[in-house]
Amino acid sequence: MTTIPLVRPPYEDWYCPNCGVSERTKALPANTSRFHTCPGLHMLTAPLIRANVYAKVEAEERADYLGREVQATGDDGKPYMAVRTTRDDGDDLLVNAPTARGRLG
């Protein structure tokens, strides 16, 4: 009979499928996310993926008219409204909320 260790390793490895960056952190809770500015994804803020998870991280270009709103743009100058992470068990959307221009005073 084999015993399954109940103690997780004291560290976790993370990677980015787009730029190849990797990082080792102490073990973090399951719902924790790590982010980085991704040179493989137009310099947008993108999540790091746990090393044992296969996922696809893509930028979603904003389709509607930008108007006077300020939208995060990638280094290619295109407005991206979100970064989508697609995993086997679902997907996450990191939304770049547009900022309305305003003046104080």
Ligand SMILES: [Zn+2]
């Ligand atoms: Zn990256």
